[in-house]
Amino acid sequence: MPSLDLPPHFRFGVATSAFQIEGGWNADGKGPSIWDTFGHTSGKVKDDVPGDVACDSYHRHRDDIALMNALGLDTYRLSMSWPRLLPEGTGRVNPAGVAYYDQVIDDLLSADIQPNVTLYHWDLPQALEDRGGWPNRDVAEWYAEYAALVFDRFGDRVNRWATLNEPIAIWAGYGEGFFAPGRRDAADGRQAMHNALRAHGRGVQAFRAAGSPGEIGIVLDIWKRHPKTDSPADIALANAGDDDGFRFFFDALLGGGYSDRIRARLEADGTMPEIADGDQALISEPFDYLGLNVYSRVVVDSEKNDGTKWAQSDPFPGGNFLDNGQEYYPRAVFDALELVRDDYGWSGPIHITENGMTDGPASAADPLDDDERIRYVRGFLEWISEGIRAGHDVRSYYLWSLMDNYEWSAGFSAKFGIAAVDPATLDRIPKKSALWYRDLIAAHRATRTSQLVR
Numbered sequence: 001m002p003s004l005d006l007p008p009h010f011r012f013g014v015a016t017s018a019f020q021i022e023g024g025w026n027a028d029g030k031g032p033s034i035w036d037t038f039g040h041t042s043g044k045v046k047d048d049v050p051g052d053v054a055c056d057s058y059h060r061h062r063d064d065i066a067l068m069n070a071l072g073l074d075t076y077r078l079s080m081s082w083p084r085l086l087p088e089g090t091g092r093v094n095p096a097g098v099a100y101y102d103q104v105i106d107d108l109l110s111a112d113i114q115p116n117v118t119l120y121h122w123d124l125p126q127a128l129e130d131r132g133g134w135p136n137r138d139v140a141e142w143y144a145e146y147a148a149l150v151f152d153r154f155g156d157r158v159n160r161w162a163t164l165n166e167p168i169a170i171w172a173g174y175g176e177g178f179f180a181p182g183r184r185d186a187a188d189g190r191q192a193m194h195n196a197l198r199a200h201g202r203g204v205q206a207f208r209a210a211g212s213p214g215e216i217g218i219v220l221d222i223w224k225r226h227p228k229t230d231s232p233a234d235i236a237l238a239n240a241g242d243d244d245g246f247r248f249f250f251d252a253l254l255g256g257g258y259s260d261r262i263r264a265r266l267e268a269d270g271t272m273p274e275i276a277d278g279d280q281a282l283i284s285e286p287f288d289y290l291g292l293n294v295y296s297r298v299v300v301d302s303e304k305n306d307g308t309k310w311a312q313s314d315p316f317p318g319g320n321f322l323d324n325g326q327e328y329y330p331r332a333v334f335d336a337l338e339l340v341r342d343d344y345g346w347s348g349p350i351h352i353t354e355n356g357m358t359d360g361p362a363s364a365a366d367p368l369d370d371d372e373r374i375r376y377v378r379g380f381l382e383w384i385s386e387g388i389r390a391g392h393d394v395r396s397y398y399l400w401s402l403m404d405n406y407e408w409s410a411g412f413s414a415k416f417g418i419a420a421v422d423p424a425t426l427d428r429i430p431k432k433s434a435l436w437y438r439d440l441i442a443a444h445r446a447t448r449t450s451q452l453v454r
């Protein structure tokens, strides 16, 4: 196991997203998002619980900031809700939405916590879904209008932005249907993925046009597929999983276009998106940093392939497992750093924008006792240290998540927080891992100071 040894300039944070924590789903002029509609539709979310209240951060963001302050965090990754700012997706601005994010940003800055803001973390305005949603090529212009508004109102105070979080979720929503808006059409799903990349390019352009200080990037997740054996069938399955999961995005963003292997498969499936002249140049718009979300890897076994792209995994027998059943493979983050350098030539700044795990049965007796999470986070930080020693420019780490929150189709059943949320009072209660993280950050801060003194 590599040692945990992070340089003085390294920064620590936590991540959340608007829909997962804010609640206030129809408060003060907010429009509905596709996740509101999805959560209000029976059979879509575990126990049919919608995200109407979530952690109520719309009314309690000061509690969130007080907790972050107590933990000594340097930075907070949050997202903005597009329909809170533009209830119809385009056009009319909701002043109460602008006022809310103004307040959140100002309160973070007063607490000396740097905001890192994602424009889109999956909650498309329902009004835009009604106009065709992500498969409609016009979405890139709708997104550009939203981005211009955000940079105009908040660009002076936020120094790190991300255009999109994990655009693969858009495939899950349009190609497979287990995320909002629950459509299941592979051709629409591929077009939606392509359009998301075009929207990203328009977002970067809007950022440059606004002349905002700070930097902009995109957040992608890498769940690297590992073939269980070196059989051609296992290798082909691993490649297909990587192509669908993350290479589609990386190829276009950093590799000059979708690979021949991806194109051949989409042609064969009849799901090749419409790619217009100029699309690839737009998608290749240079951005400033790469955000990587890394949770684990997936080991694929062609003998267990049931044909659904998300169910091909079979962990190595004898592997090291967390008590929630997920394989403990902290090297995943190191592998991801190597991959973006070796396969895509990325040598710019990297932020690990998400990493975390759900509570397992061991936490059932005492929800605040989460030793497994400490083991998990520590392992990933050790492998990030190793990545930095190997020359990767990793600048910060965001633990997913500040508190137990609305875990999409899993509702409240999957708990990723370093703080629990009391279901009756909605009080935030730090778990053991929060206190451990606080101490780790304090120890790191001491190294920063001693460097200054020297």
Ligand code: BGC
Pocket: 017, 020, 165, 166, 221, 293, 354, 400, 407, 416
């Ligand atoms: C997403 C989060 C989600 C987390 C845990 C990430 O893929 O960005 O929204 O809660 O994983 O599943």
